[in-house]
Amino acid sequence: MERSFAEGGERALEGAFALHGGLVYTFCRRAVGESLAEDITQEVFIRAYRNRAQFKPERGTLAGWLIGIAKNRIVDHFRSEQRHASRRGGHEHAESAVESQIEQTGERLIIAEALLRLPERARSVIKLRYFDDLTHHQIADRLSMPIGTVKSDLRRGLAQIRRQLESAHE
Template structure:
């Protein structure tokens, strides 16, 4: 079942790259929450909504530059989002510098935005992993369970637990590398 979800995401990416009718709406339905959440973690609600809209307008205008063979649509959108957030924050800093007495401490840094982008991309990649793989990775990295504990809790052989973690991490790494090429 997960394989068909991957195939669906791949098909959506290809139709978007070709500029097919309805693909922008489908991409927004699929990734709008990811983009908005990333914006909202660094911007106020109003600006987050505006930047989310800017991201999808930019993506649509530049859809021919997206190459599904080089990376995922989620990774490409996260990169656009990161750049739009940085542009928005730079503009806010320029504006606030013109006004005296404005505190710039609450404005996130580019490094902070980069970190948020990576977290969002990892989260999106984890969400797309098969349920069993995601659960084993979560048990190991988030719950702190050892390989032996996971094997016992899931009734999987320890070798399967190790290989599942290895394959899942490889997929996450591939997603991150493709997003930052």
């Protein structure tokens, strides 16, 4: 799917939207509310399609790349709103705080999406390690797995999540 998106075609856009439209919309809705979320989501996919040659599957996932585009579009929206507010004599919000909040929301969604895409065993290991704060030995005991397998699953799963986060920051 990701390679076909980079190569183009209307079906590629439809497929990307079918796979990742919900993720992008959720991110936009959390950042700007329902009234603007649909418009920004559409803009994200239009921009992504127009700039599809810039997407490099070997550098990260399509989901991460789309969230990166969405973050930029949302930040642009808030900057525009701040310019309009300052012209009207309104109070300016701290731009860096808004951008930081958008960044954190985007990263949480990318991590959640990446976790869903992991094999069940790796997802379980990561959840036990980072959500339940268990040690490698405790995870191995709980899942009846060798400690080396726990460490390998953890390392590979985190690498996959890292690739998605990196693709969102490009």
